[in-house]
Amino acid sequence: MLYAIKIAVRYLTANKAQTSLLVFGVAVGVFIFIFMSALIGGLAEFIMARTAGDLSHVTIEAESQDPPLLIPSPAETILLVQQKDSTRTAQLSTIDAFIPIMEALPGVLATSQQITGGGFLKHGALARQVSVTGLEPDKVSAIVNLKSYLIEGSAELGTGTILIGKTLAEDMSFRLGQTVRLQADTGIDASLIVSGIFETGSGGYDRRQAYISLATARTLFAMPQGVSKVEIKLTDLYDAAATAARIEAVTGLPATPWTENAAQLLDALKAQGQTGLLLKTFALVTIIIGVASALLLSTYRRRPEIGIMRAMGTPRSFVIFVFVSQGAIIGLVGGLLGAAIGYLVLLMFPTREEFRPGNLPIDITQGAYGIAILLTTIGAIAASILPARSASRVDPVTAIGQ
Numbered sequence: 001m002l003y004a005i006k007i008a009v010r011y012l013t014a015n016k017a018q019t020s021l022l023v024f025g026v027a028v029g030v031f032i033f034i035f036m037s038a039l040i041g042g043l044a045e046f047i048m049a050r051t052a053g054d055l056s057h058v059t060i061e062a063e064s065q066d067p068p069l070l071i072p073s074p075a076e077t078i079l080l081v082q083q084k085d086s087t088r089t090a091q092l093s094t095i096d097a098f099i100p101i102m103e104a105l106p107g108v109l110a111t112s113q114q115i116t117g118g119g120f121l122k123h124g125a126l127a128r129q130v131s132v133t134g135l136e137p138d139k140v141s142a143i144v145n146l147k148s149y150l151i152e153g154s155a156e157l158g159t160g161t162i163l164i165g166k167t168l169a170e171d172m173s174f175r176l177g178q179t180v181r182l183q184a185d186t187g188i189d190a191s192l193i194v195s196g197i198f199e200t201g202s203g204g205y206d207r208r209q210a211y212i213s214l215a216t217a218r219t220l221f222a223m224p225q226g227v228s229k230v231e232i233k234l235t236d237l238y239d240a241a242a243t244a245a246r247i248e249a250v251t252g253l254p255a256t257p258w259t260e261n262a263a264q265l266l267d268a269l270k271a272q273g274q275t276g277l278l279l280k281t282f283a284l285v286t287i288i289i290g291v292a293s294a295l296l297l298s299t300y301r302r303r304p305e306i307g308i309m310r311a312m313g314t315p316r317s318f319v320i321f322v323f324v325s326q327g328a329i330i331g332l333v334g335g336l337l338g339a340a341i342g343y344l345v346l347l348m349f350p351t352r353e354e355f356r357p358g359n360l361p362i363d364i365t366q367g368a369y370g371i372a373i374l375l376t377t378i379g380a381i382a383a384s385i386l387p388a389r390s391a392s393r394v395d396p397v398t399a400i401g402q
Helices: 002-014 016-050 099-103 166-172 203-208 214-220 237-251 263-301 303-311 316-346 369-392 396-401
Strands: 058-061 068-072 078-082 108-123 126-135 150-153 161-165 179-184 189-198 209-213 229-234 255-257
Touching: 002 016, 002 316, 016 263, 016 316, 016 369, 058 237, 099 108, 099 229, 099 237, 108 166, 108 214, 126 166, 126 179, 126 203, 126 214, 161 166, 161 203, 166 189, 166 203, 189 214, 203 209, 209 214, 229 237, 237 255, 263 369, 316 369
Parallel strands: 126 209, 161 189
Antiparallel strands: 058 229, 058 255, 068 078, 108 126, 108 179, 108 229, 150 189, 161 209, 179 189
């Protein structure tokens, strides 16, 4: 076998220009494979980070506490009337007992108890309607990574402080450290200090969202105990449905996975992955066709030499192994070269921690280097089988006479 490999190397080095061109072609195919893997993987991660990454993966939300009233009418019919009391907020009054249980479940990364509601931010004659979320001070960035979006001030929430979006701050001419007035939809208001300004890049979110501490929210929304909802972040966001089912089974509380309202996003990510797989398959097929064509040409050119070997009693298996070895060497060398080029090129792009809107979201860690080299080598070996079988069937007498 070692002798067969030496002959394969000699055949390859006999025409260095052709071999170099073939190896370079394989390297280009591998580079495309790696680049597409890094681009598609990075794009999927970027999309998830900008959508589901900042969303609650599982949400437990309180249902309305206002039951309908049954009122008899003069016509001896019963009217169904829904009570509407804006001062009354739905709440999870006994959630504290279940938090340790949920945090102990496999895959649960963090929980965030929240009190949510509406209100108005006021400054002089100006007023803006906002969505208000009260957060636990030690879990400000448990769901939405507010620290990463902060452009001024601090993300820490204390009693009497508020975090607002950049667009809202510009519309209201708010500055860091300024005192503002927040009136909740319960009619209760409070003076708060702007302790931080964030920018997520979403105009509506940066214009309408405000964060306060959970203690401040209890006062504004008249909720001395309990919370409006609990949001849960998972290590694997695709495990949301299974985790939600486990939470319901353990606590009896209605848990909603993010996938329930994001079916279109999941379908888009699956379609993107299938497109990437198709493109990488085309790159691999191109490599196989190139190697097979070159080895078929080599077989034709070396028919006299193959005929001499066969006339001297060389078995067909030996001839097959020589040409298969050529394919393996071309695939391995081309794969290593393409992987090296791909890695060096991808180093020029920002890491996934530095992804920003407007940049090409390429993740160097998802280049699939080992898989690219392995598949290329296997593909080159597969491409060499047909030329090898053709070479082994050469008739010695006919080949020597050519």
